[in-house]
Amino acid sequence: MDQITLYTWIGFSVFLVLMLVVGYLSSKKMKSIRDFATGGGTLGPYVLGFSFAATYLSAATFLGYPGWSYEWGLSNLWLFLAIIAGGPIGVLMVAKKVRKLNNGQKSLSLPDWLGDFYKSDILRVGTGLILLFNIFYIAAQFVAGAKIFEYLLGMSYTSGLLLIALIVVIYVYAGGALADIYTDAVQAFIMAIAGIGIFISGIVIFWKGGISDTFAGISHELAAQNENLVAVFNPESLHFYSIGAVIGAIVIQWAFASAPHLFNKVLGLKNEQDLGKMIATYVVVAALSVLVLFGGLYSRAALGDTASAADLALMDYIIWAFPAIVVALFGVVILAAAMSTTDGIFVSISTVFANDIFLKFLVKRNIVKVSDEKAEKIAFQISRLTVPFIGLLALLIVIRPPEYMGDVMWIGISGIAAGTMGPILQAVYAKRKAPARAAELSMFVGLGSYLFLYFTGIIPSTMSAGAVSVFIGIATINIASWILRSASSSEMGAAEEGGS
Amino acid sequence: INEMLSIWLYGFIIALIIIGFSLWKWYF
Structure with a gap:
């Protein structure tokens, strides 16, 4: 272990x-290059495809998803299918539509996008507040970092957590040199390599003379420990215990991939063919990276139920299967991913407060009366102050180590999807624009039903609870639109015509 | 080998075919 710690x-x-060094250089003289790099513009479709895939591949997914495999066995392969089927189908459906919609609308964030589209401040501020659910996503990445410090450097969980939170907050303040499209692309590239490496390593280690004999051997090892580990639906699993739960996972992956502001990256692409190349790249990279969840199966098959925590089962396997230098490299990759993933979210949450809520709502509506120049200064202060505040909140959420970091992450994603998918899908697909009131109602009902279903334990899976709430949110906006339109048409004597 | 690994393998292949076909039809 000492060698690993040293490395x-x-x-x-x-x-x-x-x-x-990179941060210092980029703040000094590379300003124009960084602006160029984040501006989309003329970036190639392959680089964009890689960086789009990085949106889905975080430190917590890399440790957390194999943790689920380790705990619940082959049934976790449903997650692989949900990510590969749900995500790309969402992207394929939305990408073309958003390209057409977005041409007239220069919105950068989701609150901005929805607030502008429905011309509703309630929706703008409400969506901004819903994005605070991303703090759970940050918290999950903190857990990943803390677990790596704990496991590889022998710290306590609490000091590891404090250290990763401190490093991330300082890093965000320093300007986050990692936070651009190229570093996202590099992160995705490394994770794809790691995913393939781990997948193949198990085949080599368990080799029985043929591929199918090898996997039969692995399955046999798992079944010997617990029959449920090779079942299609594992009754012990939080996520894949029934066909309904599987459908829920596919739906929520689809919803996660349909967020329109993710497509800012897409707008720079020149034509449909480039868009196609980008999506194809993203599908391949995501599929290769998610192969990492086989690491959890190998860990369980080779080492049995011995991991100190499910989330560390992958690290146990890597230490068992690889030389010390690879273990250390993997640990550093996880830490780097935790930093680059959280950096982007810190920036987007502080933008919500400074831009979407303060400048575009409080100042614009004259609720706060200040001069333009002073408003800009205050907005800058707000975005600065929110960073340590968010870091502290995220730290407090996971001050006691959660059982599964993957679940902490999905509390955040599902909450956001439940509150926003109704208005988003209506904006992207409906022929007629829904009334703002209907979109606002969908936001409250969707989010409310998610909080109720998940936190009362009615639906134990974060993903399924999110999926059901997404459906409730979609139903709400459709029913509310219909009622509001009928009411206004009977009053006015003529139906109002709204373009979409 | 067994039911779940079959679902994974064939599901993966079918998903890739569907994605490939839609990419070709809508984008290429």
Whole structure:
């Protein structure tokens, strides 16, 4: 273990120094290049495809998803199918539509996009507040970082958590040199390599003379421990215990991939063919990266139920199967991913407060009366102050280590999807624009039903509870639109015509 | 081998075919 600790310290120190140098250089003279890099514009479709895939591949997915495999066996392969089927279908359906819709609308964030589309401040501020659910996503990445520090460097969980939170907050303040499309692309590339490497390593280690004999051997090892580990639906699983739960997972993956503001990256592409190349790249990269969840199966088959926590089962397997230098490298990759993923979310949450809520609502509606120049200054202060505040909140959420970091992450994603998918899908697909009141109602009902279903334990899976609530939200906006239209047409004597 | 691994393998292949076909039809 000492060798691993040493390599990890060296690797992580080199990485941090490199980050500081890159951050310093980019803030000094590369300003124009960074603006160029984040502006989309003329970026190639392949780079964009990689960076789009990185949106789905975080530190918590890389440790958390194999943790689910380890705990619940082959049934977790449904997650692979949900990610590969649900995500790309959402992207394929939405990408073309959003390209057409977005041409007239220069909105950068989701609150902006929905607020502008429905011309509703309630929706703008409400969506902004719903995005605070992303704090759960940050918290899950903190857990991933803390677990790596705990496991590879021998710290306590609490000091590991404090250290990763501190590093991330300082890093965000330093300007986040990692937070652009190229570094996202590199992250996705490394994760795809790691995913393939782990998938193949198991086949080599368990080799029985043929592919199908090898997997039969692995299945046999699992079944010997617990028959449910090879079942199609594992009754013990939080996520894949029935066909309904599987459909829920597919739906929520589809919803997650349909968020329109993710498609800002898409707008820079020149033509449909480039868009197609980007999506194809994203599908391949995502599929290869998600192969990492086989690592959890191998860990369970080779080492049995011995991991100190499900989320560390993948690391147990890597230590067992690979030389120390690879273990350290993997740890550093997880830490780097935790930093780059959370950095983007910190920036987007602080933008919500400074831009969407303060500038575009409080100042614009004259609720706060200040001069334009002063408003800009205050907005900057707000975005600065929210960073440590968000970091502290995320830290407090996971101050006691959660059983599964994957679930913490999905509390956030499902909450956002439940509150926003109704208005989003209506905006993207409906022939007639829904009334703002209907969109606002959908936001409250969708989010409310998610909180109720998940936190009362009626639906134990975060993903399924999210999926059911997404459906409730979609139904709400459709029914409310219909009622509001009927009411106004009977009053006015003529139906109002709204373009979409 | 067994039911779940079959679902995974064939599901993966079918998903790739559907995605490939839609990409071709809508984008290429």
